[in-house]
């Protein structure tokens with residue numbers, strides 16, 4: 101970082117990839133922003149799989165503003181820039197309104213920087229869901245200054261003060277207004293800084309990035325300029341071809357569970373359109389307590405009726421002593437209204453009917469407790485999945501699981 105200087109009442113600081121102009125006289129926080137931005141650029145380069153050195157000349161002119169009006173009066177925000185409550189990016193210029201937490205100010209600076217990078221490297225950002233989703237994904241971070249690590253799903257609320265995405269996503273889940281993937285892809289150009297739309301856009305880009313079988317399509321879409329949003333979305337679906345029904349099914353599951361601590365390494369679901377339709381022969385399965393939703397591996401058709409018999413036990417924590425649970429769960433503690441350790445079943449449609457429309461909410465996931473031998477009638481083409489109920493982000497200390505025997509009840 102170069103030496104600090106005052107310019108017409110503003111402080112200016114230089115990093116490798118950023119010139120920071122600010123009215124905030126806080127040496128430590130300003131140094132943090134510069135170091136965090138410079139640290140992020142190298143990580144963005146490798147995230148986007150760019151040849152080393154591609155971002156050598158990438159540098160943004162950033163204003164971080166406690167008093168936005170001062171910057172306007174000083175002519176530092178062009179009149180062509182629309183009014184914005186949080187931040188804005190225009191080619192290599194970005195503006196960020198200082199927030200109540202240093203985390204959130206840093207986050208917004210990185211977020212706008214990702215937009216700048218998209219203009220710089222790819223010649224465009226894609227539709228609003230992709231533009232805001234990737235910017236959120238590559239802005240959400242842990243640590244600060246030169247230790248900043250991007251693309252980190254927050255472990256808890258305290259680590260990302262005022263960011264607030266999960267709070268509104270949770271409210272939407274409670275109100276059964278989670279958007280279908282189709283409606284996220286159809287978001288208007290101007291999201292009007294709506295925090296919830298940013299949250300679901302982030303979730304959609306994470307979903308495509310996190311699964312190996314959709315990641316190439318995600319990168320190809322980012323790097324291929326499209327003349328308009330419809331072409332971008334159609335190209336993405338074409339790249340994913342037969343996987344699209346699986347993507348929408350994964351979307352339903354992810355939206356049901358995503359929250360602080362959501363662990364992608366445990367929450368990836370094994371679903372394929374190549375899964376055979378069940379032949380009615382008995383199945384024996386282990387449902388692991390340290391994993392998210394687990395498919396029985398076959399698809400089911402209307403008219404089938406399954407008998408499911410659970411057995412076994414698992415432990416859900418080991419402090420202060422192991423919490424032993426059976427399929428009915430432990431009523432000492434609840435998650436989403438159900439006892440921890442309870443065996444849950446979910447029927448997941450394998451046809452993305454609702455997602456064809458662009459303005460619909462997701463049908464709530466059908467989840468039922470299986471605490472004793474039970475029968476499950478099948479009314480539509482679907483997968484059947486199980487998981488052991490636990491708080492999101494607390495799967496890693498679980499051990500063991502339940503054994504399931506599945507047989508046809510219509511014999």
Ligand SMILES: [Zn+2]
Nearest residue numbers: 211215232235
């Ligand atoms: Zn943005």
